[in-house]
Amino acid sequence: MLLALLLVAAAVPPDVARHLVGGALSDGVAYARLRDLTDTIGPRLSGSPGAEAAVQWALKKFQQDGLSVRLEPVKVPHWVRGEESGEILPAPGIVGHRLALTALGNSVGGTASAEVVEARSLAELSALGPAARGKIVFFNHTMSKPDDYGRFVEMRSHGPSAAARVGAVAVLLRSLATASLRTPHTGMTSYDADAGQVPAAAVSTEDADLIDRLLQRGPVRVSLSLGCRMLPDADSANVVADVRGRERPDEVVLLGAHLDSWDLGTGANDDGAGVVMVMEAGRLIGSLRQRPRRTVRVVLFMNEENGLAGGKAYAAAHRAELGKHVAGLEADSGAGRPLAIRLRAGDGAGALLAPWIAPLESLGIQLEAGDAGGADLGPMDPASVPLVRVHTDGTHYFDIHHSAADTFDKIDPAELAKNAAATAMVAYALAEMPDVLPRAAPRPPRDNQAAPRPAAH
Amino acid sequence: MLLALLLVAAAVPPDVARHLVGGALSDGVAYARLRDLTDTIGPRLSGSPGAEAAVQWALKKFQQDGLSVRLEPVKVPHWVRGEESGEILPAPGIVGHRLALTALGNSVGGTASAEVVEARSLAELSALGPAARGKIVFFNHTMSKPDDYGRFVEMRSHGPSAAARVGAVAVLLRSLATASLRTPHTGMTSYDADAGQVPAAAVSTEDADLIDRLLQRGPVRVSLSLGCRMLPDADSANVVADVRGRERPDEVVLLGAHLDSWDLGTGANDDGAGVVMVMEAGRLIGSLRQRPRRTVRVVLFMNEENGLAGGKAYAAAHRAELGKHVAGLEADSGAGRPLAIRLRAGDGAGALLAPWIAPLESLGIQLEAGDAGGADLGPMDPASVPLVRVHTDGTHYFDIHHSAADTFDKIDPAELAKNAAATAMVAYALAEMPDVLPRAAPRPPRDNQAAPRPAAH
Numbered sequence: 001m002l003l004a005l006l007l008v009a010a011a012v013p014p015d016v017a018r019h020l021v022g023g024a025l026s027d028g029v030a031y032a033r034l035r036d037l038t039d040t041i042g043p044r045l046s047g048s049p050g051a052e053a054a055v056q057w058a059l060k061k062f063q064q065d066g067l068s069v070r071l072e073p074v075k076v077p078h079w080v081r082g083e084e085s086g087e088i089l090p091a092p093g094i095v096g097h098r099l100a101l102t103a104l105g106n107s108v109g110g111t112a113s114a115e116v117v118e119a120r121s122l123a124e125l126s127a128l129g130p131a132a133r134g135k136i137v138f139f140n141h142t143m144s145k146p147d148d149y150g151r152f153v154e155m156r157s158h159g160p161s162a163a164a165r166v167g168a169v170a171v172l173l174r175s176l177a178t179a180s181l182r183t184p185h186t187g188m189t190s191y192d193a194d195a196g197q198v199p200a201a202a203v204s205t206e207d208a209d210l211i212d213r214l215l216q217r218g219p220v221r222v223s224l225s226l227g228c229r230m231l232p233d234a235d236s237a238n239v240v241a242d243v244r245g246r247e248r249p250d251e252v253v254l255l256g257a258h259l260d261s262w263d264l265g266t267g268a269n270d271d272g273a274g275v276v277m278v279m280e281a282g283r284l285i286g287s288l289r290q291r292p293r294r295t296v297r298v299v300l301f302m303n304e305e306n307g308l309a310g311g312k313a314y315a316a317a318h319r320a321e322l323g324k325h326v327a328g329l330e331a332d333s334g335a336g337r338p339l340a341i342r343l344r345a346g347d348g349a350g351a352l353l354a355p356w357i358a359p360l361e362s363l364g365i366q367l368e369a370g371d372a373g374g375a376d377l378g379p380m381d382p383a384s385v386p387l388v389r390v391h392t393d394g395t396h397y398f399d400i401h402h403s404a405a406d407t408f409d410k411i412d413p414a415e416l417a418k419n420a421a422a423t424a425m426v427a428y429a430l431a432e433m434p435d436v437l438p439r440a441a442p443r444p445p446r447d448n449q450a451a452p453r454p455a456a457h
Numbered sequence: 458m459l460l461a462l463l464l465v466a467a468a469v470p471p472d473v474a475r476h477l478v479g480g481a482l483s484d485g486v487a488y489a490r491l492r493d494l495t496d497t498i499g500p501r502l503s504g505s506p507g508a509e510a511a512v513q514w515a516l517k518k519f520q521q522d523g524l525s526v527r528l529e530p531v532k533v534p535h536w537v538r539g540e541e542s543g544e545i546l547p548a549p550g551i552v553g554h555r556l557a558l559t560a561l562g563n564s565v566g567g568t569a570s571a572e573v574v575e576a577r578s579l580a581e582l583s584a585l586g587p588a589a590r591g592k593i594v595f596f597n598h599t600m601s602k603p604d605d606y607g608r609f610v611e612m613r614s615h616g617p618s619a620a621a622r623v624g625a626v627a628v629l630l631r632s633l634a635t636a637s638l639r640t641p642h643t644g645m646t647s648y649d650a651d652a653g654q655v656p657a658a659a660v661s662t663e664d665a666d667l668i669d670r671l672l673q674r675g676p677v678r679v680s681l682s683l684g685c686r687m688l689p690d691a692d693s694a695n696v697v698a699d700v701r702g703r704e705r706p707d708e709v710v711l712l713g714a715h716l717d718s719w720d721l722g723t724g725a726n727d728d729g730a731g732v733v734m735v736m737e738a739g740r741l742i743g744s745l746r747q748r749p750r751r752t753v754r755v756v757l758f759m760n761e762e763n764g765l766a767g768g769k770a771y772a773a774a775h776r777a778e779l780g781k782h783v784a785g786l787e788a789d790s791g792a793g794r795p796l797a798i799r800l801r802a803g804d805g806a807g808a809l810l811a812p813w814i815a816p817l818e819s820l821g822i823q824l825e826a827g828d829a830g831g832a833d834l835g836p837m838d839p840a841s842v843p844l845v846r847v848h849t850d851g852t853h854y855f856d857i858h859h860s861a862a863d864t865f866d867k868i869d870p871a872e873l874a875k876n877a878a879a880t881a882m883v884a885y886a887l888a889e890m891p892d893v894l895p896r897a898a899p900r901p902p903r904d905n906q907a908a909p910r911p912a913a914h
Contacts, residue, residue: 039551039670039671040552040674041552042552042553042554049552053552093497095498095506095510096499180638181637181638181640181856182861182864183638206864206866209865209866210864403638404639405663407639407666407667408666408670
């Protein structure tokens, strides 16, 4: 214990820890900003007025905080939802039901009216083959806890193309959700270039249960109408703000979150919370008496939700400097209670970092084994930038994820503040410690939509 | 204990208790019927195809059960919802928000676009007076637990008329709800004959919080469009089914529930659960080797939700026989865990009934002090019929009440079965015990919408 205290003393000056942790926990800035972002701007889907307002909002806040801020251009998909509806059609013995549904992001619009066929995986759909021709494929599953997301999300991302390949006319997906009050959850789908494009929507878990039960009685016919469409790509931007390092300004600790959100809620948890956490880390570090050794860069990515254009654009524009990106942290796990710090880096990284984050012990936050990453940092994978993550309690993350219920009232100000404190402390550590973290072996290429993303959990 | 056992033995023959309790707990009929009602028919708002299908459905089930069943005609209001939408309008510094709203039942349709003024009670609105002229009145409140319903429901039932009186153009009500995933809750409003009629809708609690926060920043303008309208009264019916008493068939134990539901969900908890509980009591009692002394009458009332036409029609049609109605039980409290039996009757009623319901002790259900009643039994108040109630755990009742989330998946089959067992046992007791319960003093006249209704809680 004495040794630990000495190590703390040796690592982070007490006034720095007090400024960062105390500032995050008592200034109330992150929470106030999240309220401001979600109340005055609200939904921020790429290409929407909300997304553009958010870019200007963030630019102004970074300027107020005294960071060196710029907009880096990004071309983004511009998908709009329009009106949408669906129903289980009346049939002998069935009066009919209006469905609670919402189009999957990037879905083509259109109408369909056909019999429903149920599949519980892409493999099950393939096995159905010709039996799905002319039908509406209903992807059902048994998601009941956050960890199930990674197993089932392939039905959302790749299901519509798979359905088109077997001649189906539309897709209904059971929402990927851990709670429901008849609330459908959207999320991105991707059409393969070599497959047809059929309209795809999520139904609430209640409606999925209903369709499943009715299918046990006999044929079920559904009619749906999706008014969504893809407009030409829009001009948007990543917002990039630096606290320039005092000794090695070319070495960068990147703190990322995504400024865009789905259109149904106000993106308070996904990812407004992450946005204000990393902004708060930037604000607090930027207001230290002495800036850290290296540059702390806050990047608010655009278009994480339905294209990842911002993450790709950043990696492309900064390719030459990625070797000097000494660490990356992506905050896109909501504002649940911060439980630990996790790393993806080379051997010995933990031992280097641990003493520098000792001031977080009083918040119950310590380094632990695990992984780190994030969708927006994915395009930087080839550079093997060491990744750090504030691991949060995700128990209720998928209760509201990608649904209309992702709103400000769901955010606990105390947990948000603790997350901001942890982010600030970790960022400071990475920017100040004498040695940088060793790089891990490159990550094998992955499918961001199909695989569980540690930071989007 | 020995005495208690002897009393049980003296009161209810063991084979009868086994048949009723065992049948309710192991046959699975109530749950299967609720699934059938909600899946194949679904919403059952008065005047809708679903309501009429439900009448025919119930008629057929009672016939299958061998009860003596008839339809008693009721003229019901025929209100239809239509399309509905609303938004917080863009303003300087505010991008705008789409609102999650739904018209209050019986509301007039129409559009409004005006500044919002907040009131937290009818009294607060009166105090605002001219300040509300030309505005949309936003009724906000702090409902957080079931017991709060009775305090705040006056804003739903009488708010629109109160708003019209001060010259307001529309009403938005914070949903009367104890949980929300952006789910608005409807419910009946009543226009006073001497006031104007303005469109009225409920917003989700999240939207209410948002409006409240935005009002703290400055003026908020809302636009809303409600497509609802009242059509001419429709012909419908109460479904009345008797298990005729073997000795005193003119003495009636009435078991009531309401067959209609709101249009947003499938009315599984409100009041499909009550419907199948009282049907199950009728089925089980009707299939006893020996019918009880008195008549057990199951009444499925029409139009409890938006008019109470069924309850009024029954009381009117049977006025001459109400003196022979020896007890009434209304099941309209959802399918939460049954906790106790409560009474509203004259002195000594509890002592008479207690030994007859001893077989429910193993289910944790005993007689306790409290009240009983129900909206559909209200019109019978002048006859002072002794009232009995299966008191259930209402903790989550208002999580889904009157919302799209009132669906079959919310029902716990084990608790539903226990409720059916309790209902059957109590009904048998009331129909078989040698003496009838003494009548209580008449209840003072009350406003069913404004006052907490013990059985609708």
